[in-house]
Amino acid sequence: MSCWKTTRYEIDLARPRVMGIVNVTPDSFSDGGRHADAASALRHCEQLLREGADILDIGGESTRPGSPAVPLHEELARVLPVVREAVGLNVPVSVDTAKPEVMAAVLDLGADILNDVWALRRPGAAEVVAGHPACGVCLMHMHRDPQTMQAAPMAGDAVPQVLLFLEQAAQALQARGVHRSRIVLDPGIGFGKTVAQNFALLARQDELLAAGYPLLVGWSRKSSIGAAVQGSATAPPPPEARVAGSVAAALMAVERGARIVRVHDVRETVQALAVWRQVRENY
Numbered sequence: 001m002s003c004w005k006t007t008r009y010e011i012d013l014a015r016p017r018v019m020g021i022v023n024v025t026p027d028s029f030s031d032g033g034r035h036a037d038a039a040s041a042l043r044h045c046e047q048l049l050r051e052g053a054d055i056l057d058i059g060g061e062s063t064r065p066g067s068p069a070v071p072l073h074e075e076l077a078r079v080l081p082v083v084r085e086a087v088g089l090n091v092p093v094s095v096d097t098a099k100p101e102v103m104a105a106v107l108d109l110g111a112d113i114l115n116d117v118w119a120l121r122r123p124g125a126a127e128v129v130a131g132h133p134a135c136g137v138c139l140m141h142m143h144r145d146p147q148t149m150q151a152a153p154m155a156g157d158a159v160p161q162v163l164l165f166l167e168q169a170a171q172a173l174q175a176r177g178v179h180r181s182r183i184v185l186d187p188g189i190g191f192g193k194t195v196a197q198n199f200a201l202l203a204r205q206d207e208l209l210a211a212g213y214p215l216l217v218g219w220s221r222k223s224s225i226g227a228a229v230q231g232s233a234t235a236p237p238p239p240e241a242r243v244a245g246s247v248a249a250a251l252m253a254v255e256r257g258a259r260i261v262r263v264h265d266v267r268e269t270v271q272a273l274a275v276w277r278q279v280r281e282n283y
């Protein structure tokens with residue numbers, strides 16, 4: 001059974017894993033401003049661990065559609081104090097960043113995983129990963145960039161395009177000497193895709209698994225959940241009211257072979273997965 005090799009931990013993926021989101025940002029789409037200072041972000045880390053998170057994912061730059069880029073010094077100031085403490089919590093620490101300077105700085109602090117929505121396309125990012133002996137990495141598919149991705153989403157069948165992109169990104173990283181056991185792939189739900197394309201990526205997730213890497217998916221509170229829930233006469237529910245739909249999507253993703261789900265609502269997701277495992281492992 002597969003495992004994800006990271007700086008300090010080999011994460012056993014025989015059991016699906018829950019990655020809890022810690023946004024140290026003023027403007028994230030669903031929880032912006034709630035954990036924007038280091039002390040409250042750290043309290044949130046501890047809360048997510050009590051709720052059963054297997055991995056923490058700490059980010060200092062929102063990638064919501066239309067979000068502005070955060071200057072390097074600002075992202076470092078947001079993320080480093082939290083990562084410095086979080087690496088003492090006895091749990092794998094992932095950092096959600098696209099900037100090579102942030103990657104290098106958090107690896108120096110002992111971070112276990114780099115989660116990059118740009119799939120290491122920024123100059124210097126792949127070198128940072130290749131220059132480290134062991135960190136794990138999540139390569140995500142994004143069409144265009146956060147400023148423009150929803151103004152002009154992808155055209156056509158997203159599934160083979162996402163698969164090809166991810167396979168090429170993983171191969172390019174291996175060509176730099178990074179072992180495949182350090183790599184996890186993510187279709188990038190909501191990143192430059194239409195609602196129909198996002199759900200096709202869930203319905204046909206087996207096509208992505210054919211690449212042969214563990215899959216991480218992030219449906220949590222995203223607008224496609226809101227779109228699915230929306231009745232014809234009502235407005236879509238706001239992000240914090242998309243919890244049940246998000247749990248349903250996470251569960252379906254796991255049922256279809258995803259090994260890691262990136263979520264805001266750890267307690268609810270852990271509970272749903274416990275029921276899933278009860279059936280899967282005993283009957």
Ligand code: HH2
Binds near residue numbers: 064217
């Ligand atoms: N989604 C978001 C951010 N990072 N990383 C991966 N690997 N996969 C995802 O689907 C993903 C991600 C967006 O969600 P969130 O962090 O809650 O919002 P924001 O970017 O506004 O901070």
